[in-house]
Amino acid sequence: xxxxxxxxxxxxxxxxxxxxxxxxxxxxxxxxxxxxxxxxxxxxxxxxxxxxxxxxxxxxxx
Amino acid sequence: xxxxxxxxxxxxxxxxxxxxxxxxxxxxxxxxxxxxxxxxxxxxxxxxxxxxxxxxxxxxxxxxxxxxxxxxxxxxxxxxxxxxxxxxxxxxxxxxxxxxxxxxxxxxxxxxxxxxxxxxxxxxxxxxxxxxxxxxxxxxxxxxxxxxxxxxxxxxxxxxxxxxxxxxxxxxxxxxxxxxxxxxxxxxxxxxxxxxxxxxxxxxxxxxxxxxxxxxxxxxxxxxxxxxxxxxxxxxxxxxxxxxxxx
Numbered sequence: 001x002x003x004x005x006x007x008x009x010x011x012x013x014x015x016x017x018x019x020x021x022x023x024x025x026x027x028x029x030x031x032x033x034x035x036x037x038x039x040x041x042x043x044x045x046x047x048x049x050x051x052x053x054x055x056x057x058x059x060x061x062x
Numbered sequence: 063x064x065x066x067x068x069x070x071x072x073x074x075x076x077x078x079x080x081x082x083x084x085x086x087x088x089x090x091x092x093x094x095x096x097x098x099x100x101x102x103x104x105x106x107x108x109x110x111x112x113x114x115x116x117x118x119x120x121x122x123x124x125x126x127x128x129x130x131x132x133x134x135x136x137x138x139x140x141x142x143x144x145x146x147x148x149x150x151x152x153x154x155x156x157x158x159x160x161x162x163x164x165x166x167x168x169x170x171x172x173x174x175x176x177x178x179x180x181x182x183x184x185x186x187x188x189x190x191x192x193x194x195x196x197x198x199x200x201x202x203x204x205x206x207x208x209x210x211x212x213x214x215x216x217x218x219x220x221x222x223x224x225x226x227x228x229x230x231x232x233x234x235x236x237x238x239x240x241x242x243x244x245x246x247x248x249x250x251x252x253x254x255x256x257x258x259x260x261x262x263x264x265x266x267x268x269x270x271x272x273x274x275x276x277x278x279x280x281x282x283x284x285x286x287x288x289x290x291x292x293x294x295x296x297x298x299x300x301x302x303x304x305x306x307x308x309x
Contacts, residue, residue, distance in 0.1 A: 013109060015116035018180050022119045022173040026126070029165050030278065037285045044292040045307040048300060 074151050074291040075298045081284040081291075082306075088281035095274035102267035110264075119177040120264070124251055125272040126169035129279055130198060131233050133163035137205075138230040141223035153219035154294065156226065157209060158287035162279050164202035170195060174247075182246055190239035191247035194232060201229035215294050 012019040103121035110117040137159040144152035174192065175185040186192065205222050212218035235242075240249045251260065251268070260268075292304065 009104075012118065013115035015114060015118075015180050018116055018176045019118050022122050022176045025172050025176075026122045026169055029169055033162065033165055033282055034285075037282055037289065040289040041285065041292070041307055044289045045304045048292050048296075049304060049308070 072149055072151050074154060074295050075300075077151055078288055078291050079303060081288050082303075085281050085284050088277045088284065092274050092277035092281055095270055095277060099267050099271035099274050102263055102270060107263040107267050108261060113181060116177065116180040117264075119173050120251070121267055121271045123170060123173040123177055124268055125275040126166045126173060127195070128272055129275045130163060130167040130170050130195065131236055132276075133159050133166060133279060134198060134201070134226075134230065134233055137163060138226045138233075141226040144219055145223045145227075150216075150219070150294070153215075153223065154287055154290045155283070156223065157219075157290055158283045159279075160202055160206050160209075161286065162282050164199060164206070166275070166279070167195065167199040167202060171199065178246075187246045189245040189247055190243040191236065191245045194236040194239050197232055198229075198236060201226075201232060205229070 010016055010020075099121060103118060107118075109115050137156045140152045140156035140159070143149060144156065171192070174195075178187070179185050205226050208225055209218045209222045212221055239245060240247055252265070292300075
């Protein structure tokens with residue numbers, strides 16, 4: 001980083017809006033996808049382990 | 063005996079624990095590479111002589127655009143495997159890749175717009191590169207919509223695989239569009255056949271971010287394929303494998 005410090009870094013030579021909105025969109029998209037895919041697995045697992053569907057499941061997690 | 067082990071892995075329920083074990087490694091790899099790439103791209107690489115700091119969008123834009131095309135090629139490959147050998151796991155891997163490919167396509171288009179405004183004075187132009195990338199997004203959406211529209215998963219596998227393979231013709235069109243047509247979009251940033259024209263720190267930051275995106279795509283696709291396997295393998299007698307997810 002240059003001598004200008006944080007404010008110069010944030011300003012990105014006047015292109016801060018374009019640069020940071022690009023990085024923000026990427027961060028939000030990645031975070032959203034991770035949350036969504038983990039929620040999808042949990043929903044699928046809960047459905048698969050419902051008593052009316054699942055066979056007896058030995059619990060090896062304890 | 064190795065052939066037997068290979069075919070065991072092609073069974074979705076056998077692949078499930080392998081996918082689960084691989085995710086942390088690819089996630090950690092993606093995080094480390096992204097941290098290194100962001101450090102290089104935002105703090106080490108100098109401002110561009112012509113574009114100032116606006117060019118730093120490249121560290122998101124180029125990896126996202128590469129992944130949008132690469133994931134489609136991999137998806138089409140698994141579709142071809144599933145059509146040829148009629149294997150469920152191949153179709154599931156294609157199904158798992160599509161949303162991530164669409165996500166990277168959206169990122170490529172949005173970051174391209176955010177770069178286009180300062181570089182060219184416009185967020186969007188109907189030039190060949192941008193239009194063919196937009197078509198790629200519609201191909202991902204079409205693939206996912208077709209899957210969702212067909213109730214029988216095996217029929218959905220076949221129909222969506224045919225669509226994905228037909229759409230694969232668009233990938234070379236995107237890649238070579240900047241050569242074949244006179245586009246507003248610039249030519250390729252990196253070439254295997256000529257010396258790099260970018261500063262070393264810019265180039266290495268971009269390549270490291272591309273590897274980060276690659277590792278991320280593998281990790282999130284391996285997560286999604288677990289969901290798909292559990293959703294589709296209704297008759298499999300799941301042991302304690304699944305309980306880790308709802309602890």
